[in-house]
Amino acid sequence: MAPPNETNRSPDAPKPARLPLNERILSSLTRKAVAAHPWHDLEIGPGAPIIFNCVVEISKGSKVKYELDKKTGLIKVDRVLYSSVVYPHNYGFVPRTLCEDNDPLDVLVIMQEPVLPGCFLRAKAIGLMPMIDQGEKDDKIIAVCADDPEYRHYTDIKELPPHRLAEIRRFFEDYKKNENKDVAVDEFLPATKAYEAVQSSMNLYADYTVENLRR
Numbered sequence: 001m002a003p004p005n006e007t008n009r010s011p012d013a014p015k016p017a018r019l020p021l022n023e024r025i026l027s028s029l030t031r032k033a034v035a036a037h038p039w040h041d042l043e044i045g046p047g048a049p050i051i052f053n054c055v056v057e058i059s060k061g062s063k064v065k066y067e068l069d070k071k072t073g074l075i076k077v078d079r080v081l082y083s084s085v086v087y088p089h090n091y092g093f094v095p096r097t098l099c100e101d102n103d104p105l106d107v108l109v110i111m112q113e114p115v116l117p118g119c120f121l122r123a124k125a126i127g128l129m130p131m132i133d134q135g136e137k138d139d140k141i142i143a144v145c146a147d148d149p150e151y152r153h154y155t156d157i158k159e160l161p162p163h164r165l166a167e168i169r170r171f172f173e174d175y176k177k178n179e180n181k182d183v184a185v186d187e188f189l190p191a192t193k194a195y196e197a198v199q200s201s202m203n204l205y206a207d208y209t210v211e212n213l214r215r
Contacts, residue, residue, distance in 0.1 A: 036074035039104055040097040042120060044206075049198035051146050054107050054123040055114040056092040059114040066117045067209060068104070075117045082178035088171050090115045094123075097201035098208050100137055108168065110160075111145035122146040125194035127157025130186035131172060141194050142168070156191045 038055045045053045047212065057066045058077055063086050069076045090111060093104035109115075109123045123143035127214070131138045144151035169185050176183050 002133050024133050028049045038118075038120070039070070039073065039093070039095055041073075043095060044096045044202065045122065047122075048094075048176050048202065049125065049195045051122055052094055053120050053200060054092045054094055054109055054143065055118070055120045056090050056109070056115045057117055058091040058092045060088065060111075061086050061114055061116060063087075066097070072096050081175055083175050085171055089122075092120075094141070094198065094201065095120075096205050097198065098205035099139075099201055104205075105141060105198065107141040107143050109143045109145055110151055110154075110164075112150050124152065125156075125198060126154050126159070126191050128189040128194040128197055129168070129172070130189065131162040132182075132184040132186075133176075134183075136154060139197060140172070141186070141197060143194075156189065157188050 040054055057068060058064070063081045065078045066075050066079055067078045068074075088108075090109045092107060092109070094107055095104065097105040099105055107123055107125075108129075109121065111121075115121060119197060122145070123141075124146040125141050125143050127142040128144055129140040131140060140160065142157055144154045146152050157165070165188055169188075172185050173182055182205070
């Protein structure tokens with residue numbers, strides 16, 4: 001069946017002219033459309049600080065260190081890890097949060113499968129990994145995917161096998177060694193501390209937003 005706009009056209013009638021490619025590109029650039037920014041435009045979710053949205057930057061099993069480009073909102077390649085290690089679980093950030101390092105809150109999400117960078121999922125906080133990266137506080141939320149039937153029933157980090165925690169600790173202790181950068185990982189903390197960290201980062205983001213609106 002012919003497309004609707006061609007049904008009544010004579011076989012000899014000229015086809016409608018299409019804009020040259022350069023004109024079409026210029027036309028699209030003049031439209032008042034703005035792409036959504038995953039840090040600022042994606043809601044954290046009604047279940048926060050316990051269950052919240054997480055934007056995945058790095059897939060489980062990846063040696064590529066992707067990260068959010070704050071200006072564009074795109075996921076960019078920061079580097080390939082210098083050490084012979086891969087990310088043990090999906091890694092990303094919590095939207096509409098802010099930490100002392102001026103970045104959104106980091107989260108490591110334990111689940112069965114790798115998730116593509118740029119996707120978002122529902123994560124459930126189960127613990128906190130205090131970390132110092134080159135002298136600066138860089139704590140990580142440890143979470144499980146709230147929609148993964150194998151892991152969604154976990155509520156606290158103490159329920160995970162000790163070896164799983166040892167793997168996570170070793171990864172973060174080692175992944176920057178060949179860059180001659182010091183990383184120190186402290187003892188894992190329970191879910192309640194993770195909730196506090198998420199809430200604190202939500203409050204800091206809200207304060208920052210209000211302050212900018214006043215300027």
